[in-house]
Amino acid sequence: MIDIFKARCDEIIRKLEGEDIDGLLLFPGANLYYFTGVNIGLSERLTAAYICVDGDSFMLVPKLEEELRGQRTWISRIEVWNEDEDAIEILSKLIIECKPRFGVIGLCEDAPWGWVNKLQSKLNGIHFLDVSNIVYGMRMLKSEWELNNIKRACEISDKAVETVFQSLSEGVTELELSHICASKMRELGATPQFSTVLFGAKSALPHGYSGVSKLRRGDVVLIDAGCSVNGYFSDITRTVVFGSPSDLQSRVWEIVYKANRYAISKIKPGVTCGEADFFARSIIESEGFGKYFTHRLGHGIGLQVHEPPYLVKGSGLELKPGMVFTVEPGIYLRGEFGVRIEDTVMCTEDGCVSLTGFKRSITP
Incomplete structure (x- = not known):
């Protein structure tokens, strides 16, 4: 090495x-x-x-x-x-x-x-x-060794998120689930880096902190988690509803899901970071929620959880094969709930592929 x-x-x-x-x-x-x-x-x-x-x-x-x-x-x-x-x-x-x-x-x-x-x-x-x-x-251009480390970190974070959703129960706290997530990462051989679990209105805080809030029926549950293998990070966010989702929760979730899938389907070599941001943002804006998507589409990931390239409006940096970054559209309705669906993806010779594979579903 x-x-x-x-x-x-x-x-x-x-x-x-x-x-x-x-x-x-x-x-x-x-x-x-x-x-x-x-x-x-x-x-x-x-x-x-x-x-x-x-x-x-x-x-x-x-x-x-x-x-x-x-x-x-x-x-x-x-x-x-x-x-x-x-x-x-x-x-x-x-x-x-x-x-x-x-x-x-x-x-x-x-x-x-x-x-x-x-x-x-x-x-x-x-x-x-x-x-x-x-x-x-x-x-920004990852080698095969780097990609293998990131892929393994993504596999582990997938399993950790799955374990969290299997542990949902009324009365469990955000911190308890956060600890379950980190323990699973450690058990599978990775170094836990972050495991933020947010319930209800706190899910509308893009950079919220897990606390002692207890889970209730009808709550949105957002988990943003990442670990590292040989220093290389993963990053995944999934959002579900504990119980039966409301019409608004379902609508917002579907819009964010569509934005995530559409952006990933359109990203390929030569696309600029600004264009990638537009792919997702245009979907959310067309549904009338543009002002609630309050951050860039994504960021590079490797030895740091946030590193170049940054998928942000106005950036002319072109994406290239071997670049690894996140695609994470979100809608945040302050005081109510937020939805974000985030994947770590890799730019390939003719498109891009998701390295995080845990299911994208509104139900746990």
């Missing part, structure tokens, strides 16, 4: 050199993992990797984490700093030792401003350049 990360670095080095950029500076997060295999979160102790165009790439880590970090990456040069040392000073000297030719270092948009600002003050004659477009250009 280390070869996968090394090949990515070889590719980014070629791209950076072609743009007269000396290297890529990475901090903890998805981009660090993508290029090095080291999957850690940001903390107060500096960890950074420098992918060098002309010299030896290196990783700078706290002394107490030296052995742990070195075991996870293809980078053989692991530099350390002690608790009583200035980590930024050490990092600046290591970069200068690489003798930058162009005086330009690439950064991604998620780089921590505090560290970058301090580092810039020590790198005279060298400036930083946002290369997020290059990095995300690579990350």
